[in-house]
Amino acid sequence: MATIAMPNARRKARNIFSSPFASAAAWLIAIFWTIPTFGLLVSSIRPETDINSSGWWVFFSEPNISFNNYAAVLFEGTTTNPPLFQFFFNSLAVTIPAVVFPITLAVFAAYGLAWFDFKGRDFLFFTIFGLQVVPLQLALIPLLQLFSQGLKFGEITIIPDLEITGTYIPIWIAHTIFGLPLAIFLLLNFLSQIPRELVEAARVDGAGWFKLFSKIILPLSIPAIASFAIFQFLWVWNDLLVGLTFGAGTKDIAPMTVRIAEMVGTRGSGWEVLTAGAFVSMVVPLIVFFTLQRYFVRGLLAGSVKG
């Protein structure tokens, strides 16, 4: 009874026990955690000569600000070394479908797994759950061959060579496939919480499986979809492995991570370019992260905290 009657007193009790020492320690760790990123940000707005002749902390005693690094890395380039803004748009072009496709297919599958009664449903569920952690590395070589040669068993062609190598299509498909297991699992967790009565009432009213989906299930699952969308967005935007394997062949489609990784490799010392370039690649995920952190955390928790 006391629990219900005195929530405020309880909260007060909590705060009394928060020690200033613990708070100070937590702040210290947080600052320590931020310094590397902060150093990169500060460096990226210093003139080239400053970056290479003194540490970024000198900025606070000699504050010279210049956005030339950003201008140079974003817009200067050649046909063989295109400017970074092109890769920025490449990343967008990779990411948007690679978020939309798996979510659509996953909502479908999660709906089926949650509400259809069929033999082998549990088996399918556990298989998908297990597939969540299968390393991508296992699928890379055969998948790459599939895209470049099609699929043949002996002489019989099951999937012909679609001649899609060098376009976005292999990257989209690869990201869709790799994102599906987690997407299905998260959405299924959510969809199976929709009250059975609600679904059954709609069924009794004569709603078919498709109407039920578009009128009831889909609107209810928007929050879960949003959570996963952020997840998948960050994952795809930050991915290097899939981009490198399926899209590094041509700079017309290579995402920004591939480009930044290449810059680190070929001009290891050009910090004026690297700091600005790295920051350009981080801007979008950081904005998404800070504005939608709540949904991101929710998605994270749905996948890992039980009970």
Place this chain on the structure above:
Amino acid sequence: MNSMGILTARETPWEIVANNFSLLAMALLAFGAVVFLVFLLAERTSVKAQEWIKYLVFIAPAVLLLLIGLIYPTIRTLIFSFMDARSENFVGFENYVWAFTIPEIVTVLRNTALWVVLVPLVSTAIGLAIAYMTDRMKRPGIIKSLIFMPMAISFVGAGVIWKFVYSYEPNDKRPEIGLLSAISKNLTGSAPNWLLEIPLNTFLLIVVMIWIQTGFAMVVLAAAMKNIPDEVVEAAMLDGAAPIKRFFQVTIPMIRATIVVVLTTITIGTLKVFDIVRTMTGGNFQTNVIANEMYSQAFRQMNYGTGSALAIILFVAIIPIIWYNIRQLRRERTER
């Protein structure tokens, strides 16, 4: 790579962007149109027909993609791992023998083991500590956001950030621009070339992964701590248990299941990570890990045999975790 450069030589970057975006728009429209049409048609079918059409529309696409894109490739990779570089002849266990005997690859396996032990343990420990320290704080929002932020940054971006921290100035006359070098010079008068220093360099790379994963551990563990009933915590407080004692005797046992989930999740992520190593050292100076070596073998050396064998080794390392997770989930589902 070259041929494409020539092919597109006349296009400006803006033209390429425009082309790409029209393809993007077309793909999204086509996808939307197909989904819409299928629904339109399926909704009009009889109730009886819908009983089987529903499987076709809702479940079949995902299952088909997973079969073609994950299950079939895994089987093929397994077969490739017993074949030669160009997948023409069977070579038995040669690729596995290679993996466990060639000194460089043994180093790779040893490094991976180091990563897999250190990253989950250290990041979970730090995450747990911060979660506990901020559990009773009034406004832990900023602290948590700052520590969680690296989760939003790509491994490549994190690699650049930390490469800058570790950067080294060979010329004695010039000032250090890397933070770690500057600190080290101030304290000891000299700074090593961090990323070339074996075995220190592997640990320095591991720090990057810990930096990223700690936020994840903190967020998940903090949420679990919030779920501990107030009565339990207060009972311990009234018993006069000091915060440290309370931490080990109340908090940890209460959230044990979540700690295991966090540990296994980070372990899996760590086994698969290759971007950090690739960006910071390219796997040189004895810092290589399986995931990166798998990529080099398969796509640089073009040896599908050894590349596949390394992928399978990676998979075998993860199987116990998959098995454990499935057993855990089964138990939860039957309890429900």
